Amino acid sequence: MRPSGRAPDEMRAITIDTGFTKHAEGSVLVSFGDTRVLCTASVEDRLPPWLRGKGEGWVTGEYSMLPRATHTRGQREAAKGKQSGRTQEIQRLIGRSLRAVVDLKKLGEHQITLDCDVLQADGGTRTASISGAWVALRLAVNGLLASGALKEDPITGKIAAISCGICDGTPVLDLDYAEDSSADADANFVLIEGGQIAEVQATAEGATYDEEGLLRLLRLAQIGCAQIFKAQDAAVK
Amino acid sequence: MRPSGRAPDEMRAITIDTGFTKHAEGSVLVSFGDTRVLCTASVEDRLPPWLRGKGEGWVTGEYSMLPRATHTRGQREAAKGKQSGRTQEIQRLIGRSLRAVVDLKKLGEHQITLDCDVLQADGGTRTASISGAWVALRLAVNGLLASGALKEDPITGKIAAISCGICDGTPVLDLDYAEDSSADADANFVLIEGGQIAEVQATAEGATYDEEGLLRLLRLAQIGCAQIFKAQDAAVK
Amino acid sequence: MRPSGRAPDEMRAITIDTGFTKHAEGSVLVSFGDTRVLCTASVEDRLPPWLRGKGEGWVTGEYSMLPRATHTRGQREAAKGKQSGRTQEIQRLIGRSLRAVVDLKKLGEHQITLDCDVLQADGGTRTASISGAWVALRLAVNGLLASGALKEDPITGKIAAISCGICDGTPVLDLDYAEDSSADADANFVLIEGGQIAEVQATAEGATYDEEGLLRLLRLAQIGCAQIFKAQDAAVK
Amino acid sequence: MRPSGRAPDEMRAITIDTGFTKHAEGSVLVSFGDTRVLCTASVEDRLPPWLRGKGEGWVTGEYSMLPRATHTRGQREAAKGKQSGRTQEIQRLIGRSLRAVVDLKKLGEHQITLDCDVLQADGGTRTASISGAWVALRLAVNGLLASGALKEDPITGKIAAISCGICDGTPVLDLDYAEDSSADADANFVLIEGGQIAEVQATAEGATYDEEGLLRLLRLAQIGCAQIFKAQDAAVK
C-alpha cells in the first residue's frame, strides 16, 4: 500500500495553469499533487558567447527551490554564494531535455530560458519542472510565431518527465516525498511523445535493481507521460 | 493624472491570501495590484551564534525576486554568486521592521525567518513584503501560542509599509512601476498602528524635496497604512 | 546629559584637511570629533558599461572601515570575500547623495569615484563620509575646470549629512558611538544648502517615534548642516 | 566502422596499476586506452557533521581534470573559484556508486574519499574513475582489515562502470573522445558483479532512442563490465 493510498501505476492530480504571471513570454504554474512549480519562458536576443553569429538559437533551464518550499527551511543558494551540485544537475537536465525537442537552427538567434522555481515541494520537482517548462516554451514560441519573429515552428515534439521508483519491492509511478525518501531505487524518465526516450536516470538508493526492474519502471513512465501529454495539450489550447 | 488613472491618495487593490503554501508555519500571498509576493514565516530553534544562551529570540527577513518577476529577465543571484546591495538593503529593512513590533525576550529561543519572494513585480515590492510578512509572522506566532510553545504573545503591535513619491510635482500614494521609475522623489514608510513610525526612507531621485514635501508624503503613507492594517486584520481572522 | 557633555544641539568639532594624500585628484581628511575619514576623489575616463556613449558622466562612492578603526578589530571584507550589507548600503547612499548635486551631462564622459575609508570610528562615519566627499569632489572638479577638461561647472550645490537621534527621550545632534549604540531612534539626513532634502533615513531602534519626533530631528539636522557647509567653504578656499 | 577500428562490442585496452603514489591508503592509475585517471583512497577519522556519532562511516568521491588533460587547455576550477556543474555531477555519481557496494555500518566511523584526477582524457573519464576507484577502495579497506582497524569487510561486492552510445545508428561499447563528441546517444552504466544495476544515465544527444536501443546499450555494458571485473581482480591480487 502506498502512503497516499494510490495504486502503483496511479499518478497524482496534474494541473497546468497558464498565464500565472504576466511579464514572461510563457508562464505556467504546474502541480503534481502538492508539488507546485512556477515555470516561465523568457525570450531574449542575446546568446551565450560560444553561439554568437552561428545563426542558431539556444534553450536553457534554471531551477531553484524557494527556501520554505520544503518541510524544513533550506538556506538560500544566493546567500550561500553558490548553487549546489543538485541544483546544477537539475538545471542541466531541464535544458538538455527541452533541447531534445527543439530545432535550434529554426529557432534563429533567440535564447529561451526556462526558469523553474519550486513554490512547494512534495517529490518529483525536477520532472514537474520539465513537464511544465514544455508548456511555457510552447506558449513563448507561439508568441514568436504569431508576431512573425519566427516563420517556422522550431518545436519538433512534445516532451514530459516523470519519476518512478521501487518501494518495498514494488515499482510505483510518480513518487511523492514520503516515497521518494524511502525508495530502494529512484528513476527519472524524460520521454518524447511517440515512444522515443530523451533521458533515463535510474539510481539504486538502498537496494540495487536488475534489467527486469528497469523495464518495469520504464513501462510505468510511459503510462504516466501519456497522461502528462494530455494535460499539456489541454493547457496549450 | 496617474498612469493607472488612480487619484493621488488612492491605493491599488490589496489582497492577502493565507495558506498559499503548506509547509511554512505562516504563509501568505500578498498582492498590491500586480505586485505579488509570497511571504512565509519559518520557525526554527537554532539561533544566530551571537544570541545563543541569552534567553531571547530573533526575527529576520530574506528577500528575493524570481528572475522573471520583472519586465526583462534578471540574472539569478545564486548564479551570480552573491546578493546585490539592493537585496541586502531590503532584507535588512524587512527584519528591522518586523523586530520593531516583537518583544524578543517574550519570543524565547526561537528564530522566525520571514522569506519574501517576489513572484511578480510592479513597484512597491519591499513594502508589500513587510506588510505581508507581518501576517505570516502573526500566523506563525499564533501557532506557537496554540501549541503552548509560547505562553505570552511576543507581538506588540501591527506594522505595515507603503511607498509614496512625488511625480510631476504631485505627492502620490502606492507607486506602481511606471511611477516608481519616473518619480522625482521616492519614499518608503514603515508605520505602526496607532501613529508611531518605525522607519522613513525618503530619497530624492531627480528633483529634491523640502520639509513640506516630506510631511505630505508621510500623510499619504498614514492613509495607505490604515487600509493595510484593515486588510491584515481581515486576513488573520 | 549627553555622555560627551555636549548640549543637545551641539556638534562635535569639525576639521577638514585637504591634500592629505597626493595622488588623488581630490583628497580630504575629515574629522567629526574622533571620527576620521579619508575621502579621495578619483577621476577616470572609463565609465560603467551601461553609460558608455551617452555623453554623460558618473559619480559613485565606495566605503570601507580599516579593521581596527573600531573598539574591537573587525575582519577585513577582502579576507571574507564579500562586502557586508551595511557597507553596500552606505556606498549606495554616498553615491546617490553626491549625484544629487551634480549635473551628469555637464560632467561629460568622466567617472568620479569617492573613496571613503574610515581610519577611526566614533559614530557618524557615513555622514562624515558624505560631508567630506563633497569637498574632495569639489577639489577634483576644480582641477578639471582649471585644466580645461571641463568648460562648465557640473556641481549644482553643496551637500552635507549629519546623524541625529533620540536618546533617553531627547532629540540630539551628531551622535557619537556611545549615543549611537544606545539611541532609541537613529536618523541620517542628507541636506542641500538652501533648504532642500536629498535623503532621510530614520529608523526606530528601541522605541519608535512619531511625526513630531521626525520634525525635531530634521530641525537639528538643519542646524548641524549649516555648520558643515561653513566648514566645507573654508576647506575649499 | 569505428574511428579506432574497434568492433562495436570491443573495449579499449584496460590497465590498472596499483601503488602509483605512496601516501594514499589505496592508489591506482587506471587506463582505458588513452584515458588515464589517478584514483586514490584516503582514510580519515573525521566524518561529515551530519554523520557524527551515528556509528556509521562514509564513502565519497571527488573528481577533477588536470587543465591540459584535454586537447585544448581548460581553466582550473580553483582559479575560477568554483567547480562546474559537470564536475559536481560526476563527483556525486562516483560517491553514490561506491556506496552501493559498501555497508556503511560495517565501515565504522571512517570516511574514505576517492579522489579521481584525470591525467589524460580520451572519453569515458567518469566511468574509468568509478572502475579504478573501486580498486583503490578495496586496497584501502584491505589495509584497515590487516591493521585490525576493521574486523569485518564492509565491501559487499564489486562495481564497475562503462559508457556506451549509439554512433551512426550502431550501439557501440566504451566510447573514445571521437565517438563521444559525435554520438547520437550517450549512456553510462554502473553495474554490480552478479547482474544488478547501480545506475543508468542514458541521454539523447542528437537523435533520441527507444526501449530497444536502451536494452542493447545495457547488453553492451554487461559485456564491458565483465572484462573490467577481471581486470579489477587481477589488480587487487
Add this chain to the structure above:
Amino acid sequence: MRPSGRAPDEMRAITIDTGFTKHAEGSVLVSFGDTRVLCTASVEDRLPPWLRGKGEGWVTGEYSMLPRATHTRGQREAAKGKQSGRTQEIQRLIGRSLRAVVDLKKLGEHQITLDCDVLQADGGTRTASISGAWVALRLAVNGLLASGALKEDPITGKIAAISCGICDGTPVLDLDYAEDSSADADANFVLIEGGQIAEVQATAEGATYDEEGLLRLLRLAQIGCAQIFKAQDAAVK
C-alpha cells in the same frame, strides 16, 4: 643619478608617529618619504583553531592598499571578492617576519594582528609595513606587560626591512616608485638587529644578477636597517 637626487646608499626621510589612532593597542603611522602606512597592533584572546589549548600565542599580519594610495585608482579587493596573490604574499611575509622576533610561548594565549594599511604608496610599502609593525607590536606588548597580562617580554629582538635594487647597473638603497618600476633587480631584506637575517627575497626583473650583486644589495640593506633601528628606538621611547 637617482631620480630623487639621492646618493646610492641614501635613505628617504623616515618618520614614525605613534598613537595615530586611538582604539588599537599599538598604532603607528610610518613614512619612508612619500610612502605612508598605518600599522596597528590588535591584541585578542581568540587564537586560530590549530593553536588552541597549546599554551602558545600567535602573531600575524594583514596588508592592504587604499584604492587611491597609488597613481591610478585600483579596484578594492573587497569589491573583487578576493585578495590578490601579491597581497597574500606580503601578508605572509609580514607575519613571518614579526614572528622571527617573538617567543610565542612567552606570548601566552594571545593573538596579535598587525594591520598594515597603505595610505599613500611610493615604493617600499611592504618593508615600511614590517618596520612600522614592529613598533606597533612593541607598544602593544608594552601595554600587556604594564597591565600584568604578560609577566615576561616575548619580544626577542628588533626587526626592520628595506628594499634595495639594481638600477642602471648601480645598487641603490630604499627604492621609490620611479626606481622600483624600472629596476633590473629588486630585493627585500628583513634584518634583525645584531647582524642576523630573517628573510631575503631578491628577484631579477629585467636583467639577472650574480653573487657579487646579491652581496652588495645586502650591504646596502644593512646600512638602511641600522637607520630604521634608530628611528624605531626613538619612536618607542
Add this chain to the structure above:
Amino acid sequence: MRPSGRAPDEMRAITIDTGFTKHAEGSVLVSFGDTRVLCTASVEDRLPPWLRGKGEGWVTGEYSMLPRATHTRGQREAAKGKQSGRTQEIQRLIGRSLRAVVDLKKLGEHQITLDCDVLQADGGTRTASISGAWVALRLAVNGLLASGALKEDPITGKIAAISCGICDGTPVLDLDYAEDSSADADANFVLIEGGQIAEVQATAEGATYDEEGLLRLLRLAQIGCAQIFKAQDAAVK
C-alpha cells in the same frame, strides 16, 4: 646525518620523463626522489588583455597539488573556492622564473602556460616545478620552431631551481619533507646556467642566519643546479 643518509651536498635522484601525456605541446614528469610533478606547456593564441596588440607574448605558470599528494589529504582548492596564498606565491614564482629566460618579443603573440601539478610531494615541489617546466617549455618552443610558427628561438638560457636549508646547523642541499619541516632556515634559489641568479628566497624558520650562511646555501644551490642542467639537457635530446 641527514634523515635520508645523503651527504650535505648530495642531491636526490633526478628523472625527467618527456611525453608523459599526449595533448600538451610539451609534457614532462619530473622527479626529485619521491617528489613527482607533471609539468605541461600549453601554447595558445589568446593573450591576457593588457598584452593584446603589443606584438609580444607571455609565459605564465600555474601550480596545484593533488589532494593526496601529501601524507594527509588536503582539501581541493576548487572545492574551497579559492587558491591559497601559498599556491599563488608559487605560481607567481614559476611564471617569473621562466620569463627570466624568454625574450617575450621573440615569442610573438603566443601565450605559453606551464601547468605544474604535483602528483606526489616529498619536499621541493616548487623548485622541481620550475626545473621541469623549463623542459616542457623547451619542447613546446621546439615545436613552434619546427612548424615555422616561430622563426627565432625566444629562449635565452637554461633555468633551474633547488631548495637548500640549514638543518641542525648544517647547510644541506635539496631538502626532502623530513628536512623541510624541521629546517632552521629554508631557501629556494632559481639559477640561470652560466652563473646568474634569477631569484633568491631565503627564510628563517626557527633560527635566523647570517651573511655567511646565505653564501653557503647559494654555493650548494650552484652544485645542485649544475646537475639539473645536465638532466634537462639529457631530457631535451
